[in-house]
Amino acid sequence: MSGRLSGKTAVVIGAAQGIGAAVVERFIEEGAFVTVGDINERLGHTFVDRFGASAAQFKRADVSSEEDVKQLVTFAGKYNGRLDILVQNAGIYPLGDIGSLPKARWDEVFAVTLREPFLLPKPVCR
Numbered sequence: 001m002s003g004r005l006s007g008k009t010a011v012v013i014g015a016a017q018g019i020g021a022a023v024v025e026r027f028i029e030e031g032a033f034v035t036v037g038d039i040n041e042r043l044g045h046t047f048v049d050r051f052g053a054s055a056a057q058f059k060r061a062d063v064s065s066e067e068d069v070k071q072l073v074t075f076a077g078k079y080n081g082r083l084d085i086l087v088q089n090a091g092i093y094p095l096g097d098i099g100s101l102p103k104a105r106w107d108e109v110f111a112v113t114l115r116e117p118f119l120l121p122k123p124v125c126r
């Protein structure tokens, strides 16, 4: 690997598995320090343990919660006082019959997948 992200710090949300986890692996290969934020605490801890404390750390965060996102950004910034890369990868897409989909679940889809990607950079840009 080229070390293109050497000295950079990144936050990847929705990264305990799937596409987000693959992004984390690649960032680490390129030399970044990555904070993994995910709603799934068990998976998240198991995942970052593979890399060691010098490469990655985990914080439980629900991206639909403004407070969780603020705390995640603060936590990530404590590593070396900077945040270079922010990836909002968390998304939910309930499959199945729309007739049995509760309205509250649809609101959740919007909060996680559409509202937060737009609002997420706010605490970082301050």
Ligand SMILES: NC(=O)c1ccc[n+]([C@@H]2O[C@H](COP(=O)([O-])OP(=O)(O)OC[C@H]3O[C@@H](n4cnc5c(N)ncnc54)[C@H](O)[C@@H]3O)[C@@H](O)[C@H]2O)c1
Residues within 6 Å of the ligand: 013, 014, 015, 016, 017, 018, 019, 020, 037, 038, 039, 040, 061, 062, 063, 064, 089, 090, 091, 092, 093, 112
């Ligand atoms: N897999 C595909 O074919 C595909 C296609 C198009 C778009 N996408 C999008 O790519 C992204 C990742 O897809 P994937 O297949 O890797 O998903 P995945 O379900 O495998 O992983 C999503 C991760 O996000 C976490 N997550 C869910 N809700 C969260 C929340 N509220 N706060 C924080 N973390 C949360 C989950 O715990 C999980 O670790 C999603 O946004 C998805 O909509 C995926």
